[in-house]
Amino acid sequence: MKQDNQSVRLLTIExxxxxxxxxNFLRTQLKGVPKSLIYRILRKGEVRVNKKRIKPEYKLLAGDVIRVPPVRVAEREEVLPSARLDSVQGLESAILYEDDALLVLNKPSGMAVHGGSGLSFGVIEGLRALRPQARFLELVHRLDRDTSGILLVAKKRSMLRxxxxxxxxxTMDKHYLALVRGQWQPHQKVVKAPLKKNELASGERIxxxxxxxxxxxxxxxxxxxxDGATLVECSPVTGRTHQIRVHTLHAGHPIAGDDKYGDRQFDEKMREQGLGRLFLHACRIRFFHPxxxxxxxxxxxxEPALKKLLTRMAGA
Structure with missing residues (x-):
């Protein structure tokens, strides 16, 4: 079922x-609204802060008055379909660490971090179903759908801040493992290349x-x-969309299994070796726990399949 917010809402920021x-604030206020729609109403200026247009990255201040336009909000499903139940139960075994303020997950490849853009279910929806008593569960950062590995989820607003x-x-250090095409050269220690998002005619973002x-x-x-590939550890200093995937491509070494920025011939060879996903994994993180x-x-x-692939390639 769906319900409509027929009138403009004015929200004062605490x-x-x-x-x-x-x-991020709008995503918590407009449960069930696709992310694409939230960004659309922001771009069109339908959301105002203190009567002014703002960008999606605007940081809220106490006392700000937010104008939220009428939007169509999906009611949260009380019962998850059986296929989703399997995914939710699988998330329990993927939890690496949890306390009263923080949950750290080893996100599986192929699962989006949140619903939207044609997906009604993601990691955060799964965790909310898994922890129905939790009053607050919000993503600290994001991983691409096909990237696996460490994902931080705050259980308190103070932790999120x-x-x-x-x-x-x-001051937070994030490290990824990527299998890339060709022989990465030892002198290539840093890639500094400005990145810009583009929207194709199809609506796809690249x-x-x-x-x-x-x-x-x-x-x-x-x-x-x-032979023909290198396993590299990648440490992003900045946190741009698809940053590691585009920087490896820019360096001449696209990541194996990347259907957006990869090399088809290399990917085919990797499929023959047993790779069935993007080989990009958030392997380690260091941060201060307040x-x-x-x-x-x-x-x-x-995951075992990636370990097996590396063992097979090392013995070739």
Whole structure:
């Protein structure tokens, strides 16, 4: 079922929401509304802050008055279909760490972090079904649908604010493993290439290196070399959409199994070796936990199929 908000709503921001991005705030207020629609009403200026147009990355301030236009809101499903139940139950075994303020997940490849853009179900919806008693569950950051690995989910607003500040100040370290085409050269330790989002005629979004794009930086380290491929550790300094995937391509070494930025001939060879997904995995993260008052380092193991692939390639 669906319900309509027929009139404009004016929301005053409380202190606990200060520092949150407007797009993330709207996602919590407009449950069931596709992400694409939220960005559309932002782009069109239908959402106003203090009677002014704002961008999706605008950070809220206490006392801000938000104009939310009438939108069609899907009521949350009380019962998940059986296929989704399997996914939800699978998330329980993917939890790497949990306390009263934070949940850390080893996200499976192929699962979106949230519903929207034609998907009604994602990790955050699954976790809310898994933890119905949790009053607050919000993504700290995002991973592409086909990327696996560490995903932080805040269970308290204070934790979300602290981790977002660490992301802004670049004090949070994130590391990924990627299998790329060809022999990565040891001297290629950093890729600095500005990135710009583009929308194709089909509506698909793609990111390209563009001098007018946003400054972007990724650091690389060789982990293991194979015949025709290299396993590299990637450390993004900035956090742009598809950053690692586009920076590896820009360096001449696209990631295996990347249907958007990859090399078809290389991908076919990897499929013959048993690869059935994008080989990009968020393997390690380091951040300061304000509740425990200590720096934490968490690691997420590669799934067995990827480990088996690397073993097979090493023996070839």
């Amino acid at each position: 202190a606990e929401h200060e520092g949150q991005r407007i797009d 602290s981790l977002h500040e660490q992301l802004r100040e670049k 990111v390209r290196v563009d001098r007018d794009g946003k400054p972007s930086e990724t650091r690389f380290r060789i982990v293991q070399k194979f 509740g425990r008052e200590e720096t934490m380092t968490l690691e997420a193991p590669l």
